[in-house]
Amino acid sequence: MKIRAPRGTNDLLPQDTAKWQYLEDKMREVFTCYNYQEIRTPIFEVTDLFRRGIGEATDIVEKEMYTFSDKGDRSITLRPEGTASVMRSFLENKTYGQAQPTKYFYAGPMFRYERPQAGRYRQFHQIGVEALGADNPAIDAEIIALGIQFLTELELEELEVHLNSVGCPECRKNYREKLRDYFKQYLGELCSDCQDRYERNPLRILDCKADRRQEFMEDAPKIYEELCTECDQHFNQVQQYLDLLEIDYMLDARLVRGLDYYTKTAFEVIYKGLGAQDTIFGGGRYDGLAQEIDGRDIPGIGFAMGVERILLTLKEQGIELPIDQSMDLFITTIGEEAEQAAFKYLYSLRQAGLKVEMDYLGRSVKGQMKCADRNNANYSIILGGDELNKGVATIRNMKSGEQVEIKLDNLVQEMKKRIE
RNA sequence: GUGGGUGUAGCUCAGUUGGUUAGAGCGCAGGAUUGUGGCUCCUGAGGUCGUGGGUUCAAAUCCCAUCAUCCACCCCA
CATH class of the missing domain: 3.40.50.800 (Anticodon-binding domain)
Incomplete structure (x- = not known):
């Protein structure tokens, strides 16, 4: 057999698809209760959407996109994530003209050119939700609650909710300076990657695995302690809402999102048993994204969940989905x-x-x-x-x-x- | 892109210091039971030993390359 499925792609055979269908049914059931509606956007988009939306300097855009020219010589990219497309659709269809907020969910394949690894593939699948047109911190808490409810209904356990705020461009700028000041004295002790990051993006030093154990990491300034008044208030309210719902979470100053468009709330839900890729879902607020695409000021928040990672977690925790194959x-x-x-x-x-x-x-x-x-x-x-x-x-x-x-x-x- | 591990039957894996017809369990097919599943027993089918090259009288075994896969880094779902 010479022809095989391309590297990092997988066939889903009937014993798999039964599980996938179960997850998708459950997704629709739970998300609908929160009044989110399904949206289906194209699997490929004009490359520019991702360059501008995700950010020119991100790893995704720099080295992970499946980009090609079509016969009309247009640069096309297989979507590496869902948020930019959903925002594009929202703007293109002028959905902001309807009653807001707009609450969408989606499920489908995403593509990134990376070396495959446990829980990471070149074609992988995400279940995502996006709430557009509202900057109320209650929506932030709602999104996290929705994700947790979904996973809990699958009987998953030992999930950790990590919460942070990456602030707005203003507080991030100030914070970046604070970080540089702090790391200046330790520059020689940082790994070579982090020495680069010091100039380009000092926030990334915080979640470097190599430098994680260094003692001075503990005392690095925490971004959520350096927020401007508005961002700080937002962050506090998100926490209050989560407390109200009795959802456990831990503040995690090292949680830094890689994509440019994130603002304020950032979160990740992880299961430690998964190996190196242990994030089941991650997301946050992206109040700056619409501006990048269309110049409009439209707030948004969402998350993306890795379907393969959910399945891995189910396997790891020995959970059999109730699937009738008779x-x-x-x-x-x-x-x-x-x-x-x-x-x-x-x-x-x-x-x-x-x-x-x-x-x-x-x-x-x-x-x-x-x-x-x-x-x-x-x-x-x-x-x-x-x-x-x-x-x-x-x-x-x-x-x-x-x-x-x-x-x-x-x-x-x-x-x-x-x-x- | 970088580093390490692994490629033998559909699946999980044995295979001695290189030595003649490459094995087991599970699965599959048939039979024991002239028309009855699960348990048991018997029989059978199924393999270019990932691919290409090299060393050797002789390679699944040693060497090189390549591909795939797994794990890790980078980064992320």
């Missing part, structure tokens, strides 16, 4: 005449809404019964010459082993009665 009925036949008759009943039963299967490989009766068992059939029908002559079918309850004959004329009705 089928109602398996038809076993003996002889060609019976096979033809069965094919017709198969159709009728399926039209009646039953999940029914028969053998197509000419297996022995024993083989067919085995097949019925493998398919988790609740009942099997045995249809042979004897039955056809008498105008009946033998119905076997696969759990109890009990068998009865019923008239073929009543087959569909009788089966429906049993299945209900």
Whole structure:
């Protein structure tokens, strides 16, 4: 087999898709309660959207985008995340003209050119929500609550909510200076990456894994202690709302979001058992994004959740999703005449809404019964010459082993009665 | 992009200091039971040993390259 799925991509086979469908059903159920509605945006966009929205200097834009020219010589990029597209759609469709806020959710594939690793793929899937047009801190808390409720309904445990505020461009500028002042004296002790970061983006020094253990990290100025009055107030109110909902969280001054558009609230929900990539969902407020795209001043907040990471966490915690893979009925036949008759009943039963299967490989009766068992059939029908002559079918309850004959004329009705 | 581990049957893995027809368990197919699944027993099918090159009388085994995969860094979902 020479042709394989491209690196970092995965086939989802039926045993997987059943789980994915369960997650998506649960997503719709929970998010709808919070009055979020589904939006579907294109999987590719004009490259400029991401350059401007996510930020020219970010890793995503610098080295992780799947970008190509289409036949019309337009630069196109497979979306590396969902927020920029949702904001683009919001602006393009002038949705701000409707009653606000606008609350959306979405689910779908994202693409980033990275080396695959546990919990990281080149095509991965996110479930995301975005609330646009409201800067009320209650929305920030609502978004976190929604994510936590979703994961809790999947029975996930030991989730940590990390909370920070990255302030507005004003407080960030001041803070950046404070950080530089602080790290100046330790510059020689920082790793080489961080020496670069010192100039380019000192905030990133805070979550460097190499330098994490250094003692002076403890005493580095915390951004949430350096916020301007407005940002500080917002941050406090988010916490109050979370307290009100009794959602546990920990302040984490090291939580720095990589994308340019983030302002104020930043959060991450992590599960420590996942390995290096332990964030299940992360997000925050992006009051500056709309301006980057369209010059309009529209606040927004959202998060993105990694579907593969949810699945990993479920596996790690030994949680089996309640998925029913059984089928109602398996038809076993003996002889060609019976096979033809069965094919017709198969159709009728399926039209009646039953999940029914028969053998197509000419297996022995024993083989067919085995097949019925493998398919988790609740009942099997045995249809042979004897039955056809008498105008009946033998119905076997696969759990109890009990068998009865019923008239073929009543087959569909009788089966429906049993299945209900 | 950088570093390390691993590639043998559909799956999980054995395979001695290089030595002749490459094994096991599970799964799959058939039979024991002339028309009845799960348990048991028997039988069978299935492998260019990731790929290419090299060393050697001889390579799954040693060397080189390459690809894939896993893990970690960077960064993020």
